[in-house]
Structure formats: C-alpha cells, structure tokens
Amino acid sequence: MSHGPLAGIVVTDLTRALAGPHATMMLGDLGATVIKVETPGTGDDTRGWGPPFRDGESTYFLSANRNKRSIELDLKSDDGRRTLEALVRKSDVLVENFRTGVLERLGFGPERLAELNPRLVVLSISGFGHDGPEGGRPGYDQIAQGEAGLMSLTGSAPDDPQRVGVPIADLLAGMYGAYGVLAALIERQHTGAGQVVRTSLLAAVVGVHAFQGTKWTVAGQVGHAQGNHHPSICPYGLFRTRDGAVQIAVGSESLWRRFCTAFGLDPDQPGRSTNPERVAHRGAVIELVEERFAEHDTATLLGLLAEAGVPAGRVRDVREVYEWDQTRSQGLLLDVRHPALGPITLPGPPLRFFDPDGAEQTFTGHLPPPALGADSTAVRAWLSGEAPLPEGA
Secondary structure (H helix, E strand, O other), rough: EEEEOOOOOOOOOOOOOOOHHHHHHHHHHHOOOEEEEEEOOOOOOOHOOOOOEOOOEEHHHHHOOOOOEEEEEEOHOOOHHHHHHHHHHHEEEEEOOOOOOOOHOOOOOHHHHHHHHHOOOEEEEEEOOOOOEEEEEOOOOHHHHHOOOOHOOOOOOOOOOOOHHHHHHHEEHHHHHHHHHHHHHHHHHHOOOOOOEEHHHHHHHHOOHHHHHHHHOOOOOOOOOOEEEEEOOEEEEEEEOOEEEEEEOOHHHHHHHHHHHOOOOOOOOOOOOOHHHHHOOHHHHHHHHHHHHHOOOHHHHHHHHHHHOOOEEEOHHHHHOOOOOOHHOOOOOOEEEEEEOOOEEEOOOOOOOOOOOOOOOEEEEOOOOOOOOOOOHHHHHHOOOOHHHOOOO
C-alpha cells in the first residue's frame, strides 16, 4: 500500500474552471495534499456548470476535483490574505490561473510569494501567455482551440472546422502544468529554491501540433481538416462496413501486404504500391477498401483484421467505454463516497506504478470531490498548529 509518490507535498490550489483544477487533480492523484481555495458561498465556477447535475451536484465539477480539500477564503479580506499567507508558508506548490496581473493586485505577486516561501514552486496558467502583444487575453478553451490552429485541422473538410469533443486546450495546459511542477520539484532537491512555471492554453495546443507543426515549419505546407483519415498514411482511418464502421491503421508496407493478402488485393498495383502513392490517391484507396469492407458486418470484419494482424478497432460511445472490461482492468474507474451523493464512480487516474518485482503500488485514501468549504475548519486548525491535516478519505 502507498500514499503515492507525492505524499508529503502540499499544494495550494487557487484555480477554477478546468485547466488549473486538472493540473492540481493530477498532483492529488499522485498523493499530494491539495487544498482548494474557493470563493465563499459560490466556490469554483464549475459548481454551477450544467446540466447535467445529480442531486444538485455538477458532474462537470466532479470531473476535475477529486483528491482535494476545500477551504472558503475571501482573498480581498484581511482574514483571507492572512490565511493565504499561512498556506503559502506551509506549501510546496501554489497553482493559479487568474487573468494576468490579478494575483499581483491581490498582493501575491512572484516576489511576495518567494519572500513568504523561497522553496515554493508556483504554476501559473494563462490563456495566451503571460507576456507578448496579446498576453492579457482571457483564456477559454474553444477560443484557444481556434486561435491555436487545432480547429483548422479537425473536421470533415477545410471549410468545416470543428472543436475537439472535450476541452482539450484546458486539459493539455493542465497536463503540461503538472509536468512542469514535477520538474521544478526535482530541481528544488538540488538548488533548495522554488521557481515560477508558466504555461498557457495556446502553448499547450501548439505543443501537440506534432507533424502538423513541422509540416509547415520545415516543409512549408499548411495542414487542414480532412475528416477521419490520416494526412500522411493510407489506409489509416475510419471505413464503413455493412452495418457500421471500423478504424484501421495500416502503418507500414508489411502491414499493407498483410492487409492486401487478407482481402484479395494486389499490393503492387500501380498507384498504391507505396505509402506516398496511396496518400496521393487516397480517395481511390478508400473507395477500394470500403468495397471490400461492405461485404462484412463489423464484428466479422474485426475478426478478419485481427487474424491478419492489422491494427483495428470499433468506435465506442462513452457508455461503452466505461462498461468495457479493459477500461476497468486498467484502473480507469475510481469508486469513492461523496459527502452528498454517497457512493459514486469517477473516471480514475491514468497512471499505474509498479515496484521492480512487478507488484502494483496501490494508492490508498482517494478523496471524492469536496463539498464547498468542507475542510475550512480542519485546514485552519492545521495552519495554527492545533491539529495535523487528516490524510486520505
């Protein structure tokens, strides 16, 4: 049993909405003690985001705030500022996603935070960066998806830009932020000093442009949306079957030959004998593959593809994913007892840890998303030295 690799690390969480809360939830999943500071009476904005709600609780809030404790603080009041100062002194990490300049106006700019705690690691997440000609712009996921180029690459065609179906700019910024915090904590072991880590929704999306980025910066070509088929590999994408669809990934010439053997195609046919040729004639290749696939129902076709060793899969809806035995086997569902809802199941942490002998490290004490201010008394008692902060659920 383990309390996680970040056990003993204390995080003051000043964030709301999604990018910051996702970062602090990742740290909490790893065993850090995360103290979520919320506005009295209303709390995190996402407590009111819905539908859907269950018994008055926002499922949006539940998605980003497991493994945290909640304290209500008015940061514009003397008591709120004093309490935040005490939190900063006893924390290893502070995370904030206010608009640029807000934390400074509250009296907690980088110099003041370093004065209160020279070992403090500060993660600051913004929309478009903390400086530069547009550094003060507010950050909202869909706007960032568009501004950072992602929507131009997503959709059925260049004139059909589409957002990703989850707030991916927020989530990526949170992930990059948590990654930066871990790096700063490791460096602190050598220097003894904290530092400020900054990222943004813009930076996070540009950071995952991958081959679409170098397609422009190196080859001078602008990528665009082209539906459910890979721009550089063919056949690779979604194909219709007799009763639905499957996805295949023919990512090498050996796989292409295997695929052709299984479905009675000539791998050396002019115009499709190499991947660049198939990409150049993508429309014809897709038509040819779908002619073969139309002869089979989805289940039969997946069996044939598996037998041939061609990577393939179905398209599941969210319900099917969470009912899938493979999902449960990977620890991707977390059962907790919520203070108002009772037993609930949440999407679980995406990491697993094993010792050198192959035994899985099972983390104990996962916390449900907290009720607003549920831990105010306990946190204040801990800050005053009257009591330790309770661990686990």
